Amino acid sequence: MKFLVRRIIFYVITAWAAITLNFVIPRLMPGNPVQSLINKFQGQLSTSATHSLYVLFGLDKKQSLWDQYWTYWGELLHGNLGISFAYFPTPVSEVIGQALPWTIALVGLSTIISVVLGTLLGTFIGWRRGTWMDGVLPVTTFFSSVPYFWLGLIFIAVFAVLLPVFPAGGGYDGALIPAFNTEFIGSVLQHAALPAITIVLSSVAGWILSQRNMMVTVTSEDYVTVAQAKGLKERTVMFDYAARNAILPQVSGFALSLGFVVSGTLVMELVFSYPGIGYSLFQAINAHDYPLMQGIFLVITISVLIANIIADMVYVFLDPRTRQEG
Amino acid sequence: MSNAPIVNDAEIIGTDVTSQPTPTATSAGGKRHRKRFASLRNAKSITGLVIFGVFVILAIIGPWIAPYDPSAITNDLLLPPGPQHWLGTDHLGRDILSQLLVGTQGVMIVGVLAGVLATALAVLIGVSAGFLGGAADEILSALSNIFLVIPALPLIVIVAGALPNAGNLLIAFVLAVTGWAWGARILRAQTLSLRGRDFIEASRANGESTWRIVWFETLPNLTAIIASSFISTVTFAVLTQTTLAFIGVTSVTDWSWGTVLYWAQANGALARGAWWWFVPAGLLIAILGMSLTLINFGIDEFVNPRLRLAGLSARRMRKTGIRPRIGFTAMVRDAPTAHGPAPSAVPVPAVPATPSSANAPEASR
Numbered sequence: 001m002k003f004l005v006r007r008i009i010f011y012v013i014t015a016w017a018a019i020t021l022n023f024v025i026p027r028l029m030p031g032n033p034v035q036s037l038i039n040k041f042q043g044q045l046s047t048s049a050t051h052s053l054y055v056l057f058g059l060d061k062k063q064s065l066w067d068q069y070w071t072y073w074g075e076l077l078h079g080n081l082g083i084s085f086a087y088f089p090t091p092v093s094e095v096i097g098q099a100l101p102w103t104i105a106l107v108g109l110s111t112i113i114s115v116v117l118g119t120l121l122g123t124f125i126g127w128r129r130g131t132w133m134d135g136v137l138p139v140t141t142f143f144s145s146v147p148y149f150w151l152g153l154i155f156i157a158v159f160a161v162l163l164p165v166f167p168a169g170g171g172y173d174g175a176l177i178p179a180f181n182t183e184f185i186g187s188v189l190q191h192a193a194l195p196a197i198t199i200v201l202s203s204v205a206g207w208i209l210s211q212r213n214m215m216v217t218v219t220s221e222d223y224v225t226v227a228q229a230k231g232l233k234e235r236t237v238m239f240d241y242a243a244r245n246a247i248l249p250q251v252s253g254f255a256l257s258l259g260f261v262v263s264g265t266l267v268m269e270l271v272f273s274y275p276g277i278g279y280s281l282f283q284a285i286n287a288h289d290y291p292l293m294q295g296i297f298l299v300i301t302i303s304v305l306i307a308n309i310i311a312d313m314v315y316v317f318l319d320p321r322t323r324q325e326g
Numbered sequence: 327m328s329n330a331p332i333v334n335d336a337e338i339i340g341t342d343v344t345s346q347p348t349p350t351a352t353s354a355g356g357k358r359h360r361k362r363f364a365s366l367r368n369a370k371s372i373t374g375l376v377i378f379g380v381f382v383i384l385a386i387i388g389p390w391i392a393p394y395d396p397s398a399i400t401n402d403l404l405l406p407p408g409p410q411h412w413l414g415t416d417h418l419g420r421d422i423l424s425q426l427l428v429g430t431q432g433v434m435i436v437g438v439l440a441g442v443l444a445t446a447l448a449v450l451i452g453v454s455a456g457f458l459g460g461a462a463d464e465i466l467s468a469l470s471n472i473f474l475v476i477p478a479l480p481l482i483v484i485v486a487g488a489l490p491n492a493g494n495l496l497i498a499f500v501l502a503v504t505g506w507a508w509g510a511r512i513l514r515a516q517t518l519s520l521r522g523r524d525f526i527e528a529s530r531a532n533g534e535s536t537w538r539i540v541w542f543e544t545l546p547n548l549t550a551i552i553a554s555s556f557i558s559t560v561t562f563a564v565l566t567q568t569t570l571a572f573i574g575v576t577s578v579t580d581w582s583w584g585t586v587l588y589w590a591q592a593n594g595a596l597a598r599g600a601w602w603w604f605v606p607a608g609l610l611i612a613i614l615g616m617s618l619t620l621i622n623f624g625i626d627e628f629v630n631p632r633l634r635l636a637g638l639s640a641r642r643m644r645k646t647g648i649r650p651r652i653g654f655t656a657m658v659r660d661a662p663t664a665h666g667p668a669p670s671a672v673p674v675p676a677v678p679a680t681p682s683s684a685n686a687p688e689a690s691r
Contacts, residue, residue, distance in 0.1 A: 014472045021476075025484055141623075145615025147565050149572060150587065150608035157596050157604075168596070217630070256474050263479030267569050271591070281480065282573055285487050293487060297480040304477055 003322040007312045011305050018301040022294050023072050049083055081298070082291030084284075092295040095280060100299065102171055103276035106192055107265045110199040111258075117200065118207025119250055123243045125208065126215020137212070140205035148202045148264035152271035155198050166194040169273035195272045199265050210253055214246035221245075248319055255311035259304050266300075371624025377617035384427065385434035392424035396581050407602050414602035417593045425586050426607060432582035433564055433614075436498045440563035443502035445556040448509030453548070455510070456517025457540060467514060473507035482566065486575045497576055501563045509555030516551050520544055554625040561618045568611055583607040 075081075081092035125133045143151070160168035172178065173187040218224065219242050227241045266278030273279060277296055284292035316322045393412075400419035407414045413423040455466035485500050520526060521544075529543050545552075570576050571584025574592075578585055586607045590596075595603040 010468060010471065013468060014475050017472045018476050021481070022484075141619050142612060142616060145561075145619055146608065146612045147568055147572075149569065150604070150611065153587070153591070153596060153604050153608070157599075157601060161596055161599065213626075213630075259475055259477035263477050263566075263569075266479060267573060270573060281483065285483060285573060285575055288487070290484075290487075293480075293484050297484055300477050300480050301475075304475060308475060 004312065004316060007309070011309055015302065015305055018305075019073075019076065019298065022298055023069060026290065026294070049089070076298075081295035084292045085287055085289040087292075092291050095292060096277065096295055096299050099275060099277045099280045102274060103265075103269065103278065104303070106195060106269070106274060106276060107199070107262065110196040110265070111203065111261055113196075114200045114203045115207050115250075115254060118204040119211045119247060121204070122208040122211025123215055123238065123246070126212040126219070126246070127238050127242065129216070136208070140208050143202055144205035144209070146202065147267075148199070149267040149271045151202050152195070152198045152268050155194055156271070159194060167191050169271075171275040191274075195268055195274055199268055203261055203264065206257065207250070211246060211250055214249055215242060218242050218246040248315070251311055251315045251318060255308040255315075258307050258311075262300060262304055368624045368627065370620045370627075374617040374620030374622075374624065377613060378621065381430065381434060381614055381617070385431045388427040388430045392421075392427040394421035394424045396420060396425040396428045397579070404598065404600055406600075413606055414600070416589060416595075416600075416603055422586065422603060422606065425581050426583060426610060429581040429583050429585060429607075430610075432494050432580060433567060433584075436494050436501065436567045436582075437560045437564040439495070439498040440501035440505060440567075441556050441560035443499065444506040444559040444563075445509060445552060447502065447506035448513055448555055448559075449545075449548075449552060451506070452510035452513030453517050453540060453544065456514040457521060457536070457544070459521075463514075467511070470507040470510040470514070473504065474511065478504040479566065479569065482570065483573070483575055486570060493577070494580070497567060497570065498563070501566055502559075505559050505562050505566075508558060509552075512551055512555060513548060516548055517544060520547055550625050550629045554622050554629070557618050557622045557625070561615055564611065564614060564618075583610055 079093050081096070084090050084092050084095050087095050121136070125136055156168050159166050167173075167190060169191075171188065171191055172184060173191075176184050176187055178184060224237060224241050227237045232241075266281060268274070269276045269278030270282040277300065281293065281296045283289070284296065397420060400415070402411065402415045402419045404417055405411055405415045405419075411421050411423065413421075413426070415421055416425075451466050451470060455463045455470075458466075482500055482504055486497065489496065526539060526543055529539050534543075567576075567582065568584035568587070571578075571582045572587045572591065574588050576582075576584075578588055584607075587604055590600070590604040590607075595601075
């Protein structure tokens with residue numbers, strides 16, 4: 001369990017670093033964003049809201065930086081991320097709470113599909129070298145070089161405008177009232193199909209490539225040769241001997257590249273006007289809604305950290321070496 | 327992302343990295359000279375380098391060869407590609423080809439500058455972590471892991487969003503600060519494995535200073551990995567810069583490929599069917615990205631000989647009737663294949679043709 005303890009300490013430090021970055025960045029920025037925002041909402045902000053803005057932006061001159069830091073933590077621990085400007089006067093936490101389930105469902109599911117699919121394909125391509133399957137590699141290279149959002153644009157142009165098979169954007173049909181009935185869920189699935197396909201297509205390439213390369217490396221190990229020499233079935237050798245070992249770096253790679261994947265999918269939501277966190281982030285940028293931007297940054301970082309912890313648990317489950325003491 | 331997961335998580339599993347560059351610097355002088363640019367002498371790398379070179383040239387001469395002023399508003403609204411405007415015009419009658427040509431400069435400057443800065447940071451942090459060991463290593467690795475785990479884009483958005491009209495230099499700087507961690511991680515793992523090798527031990531025993539060991543014994547053996555991490559960072563920087571311009575965080579009046587896409591998205595190019603507005607910009611990004619990936623493939627295959635031999639020997643074996651599945655790395659080139667369809671006959675550690683193409687050192691470690 002030493003491994004898990006080490007990792008958890010690391011995640012606590014990372015979470016602290018992210019939260020502290022969030023505290024430091026607005027304080028390093030030139031100018032006074034709060035004053036311009038207060039002017040914009042002349043008379044609409046209560047005194048306490050103004051004060052909390054000043055605290056969040058670190059412009060409360062009466063406090064020392066250290067005290068500001070503690071106040072900031074206090075606000076955070078009470079779940080108070082400030083008040084959104086774009087959706088004034090809704091608190092940031094409420095805006096994020098509405099958007100988060102959409103993102104977790106879409107990005108989470110498509111990432112899992114992409115990893116499983118990519119790993120399986122990579123295993124086959126790595127195993128059957130020198131066949132037509134090698135031809136998959138250049139295609140995946142192309143998809144991994146394209147920015148996610150551009151692929152989304154092309155898909156909308158082809159499958160929503162040229163051939164109106166899928167809706168071009170949104171999370172569900174605007175005429176429907178959100179409820180747990182088949183009509184609404186069907187609409188949600190229909191709207192999610194195009195973004196999900198795009199995310200899978202653009203992210204699967206990386207997983208295929210890394211799994212293929214690991215397979216190439218692992219299959220030249222002696223134990224694979226021995227397994228083959230013992231006359232084990234090819235399927236057994238491929239999955240239980242080669243792929244099983246090749247998958248370990250894939251799991252730790254998953255944890256580390258998740259931040260990259262999430263960044264790409266956030267922009268995807270923007271392209272598809274999907275009502276998730278990426279779309280909110282985009283609206284926050286346009287409205288210069290700093291509290292919302294920072295809140296979203298924190299929530300995304302914490303979610304990625306949680307996904308990492310899960311990946312680590314899977315790693316411990318897969319790799320007996322991490323379970324050994326000492 | 328393309329080359330990253332190849333490397334084992336050395337810290338977690340406690341094993342060596344899988345890719346071992348050959349310590350060419352220690353081999354005989356003549357051989358060293360011949361091998362220096364071996365990583366760049368394969369078809370994939372050359373293709374990639376040529377395409378990249380074309381983009382560099384475009385970045386330099388782009389503003390001069392652009393047929394129109396990219397911001398000049400005319401009456402030719404939303405024209406499809408034609409002899410007057412090769413790539414059509416946008417909703418204000420501005421020439422899209424000129425926008426792309428002028429925009430190449432911004433993309434390339436940000437990409438290369440961010441790549442150079444981030445690689446310098448990665449070398450500094452990665453190599454020192456690997457060399458110093460102990461508490462310094464713990465702290466530096468934790469730092470790079472933190473930067474890896476924190477999603478870069480939202481962080482960059484916050485920083486760039488708070489700096490109005492962020493210019494190219496500033497964006498490059500921000501990208502470098504957020505993009506160095508992969509390189510540092512890989513370099514640290516490689517430095518760790520180099521540190522224990524005999525030639526480093528020998529130079530230490532000779533009383534060479536740490537400074538000299540780092541500069542003249544270690545860094546030359548990290549060249550391929552440094553190059554590969556530079557290329558990856560340029561890819562990351564180009565993609566992120568384009569994304570930032572597309573979402574409108576950077577100045578929308580500075581032309582870059584992302585800016586073109588920003589205007590296209592903001593003015594409903596998709597619904598109007600104005601494909602010439604958004605297709606070429608994306609294709610340019612894809613081609614530039616492909617060229618960088620190809621260069622990196624070449625470097626990867628140089629660093630990890632198993633990858634290089636994979637396709638090659640597999641094809642040869644298939645011709646002779648062997649189904650390539652396992653253990654063929656140390657294959658003798660003209661090995662007798664008359665032993666029937668038993669691939670297990672091949673991997674008996676044959677003496678490899680050249681020391682550099684063998685994986686023998688790591689197999690015996």
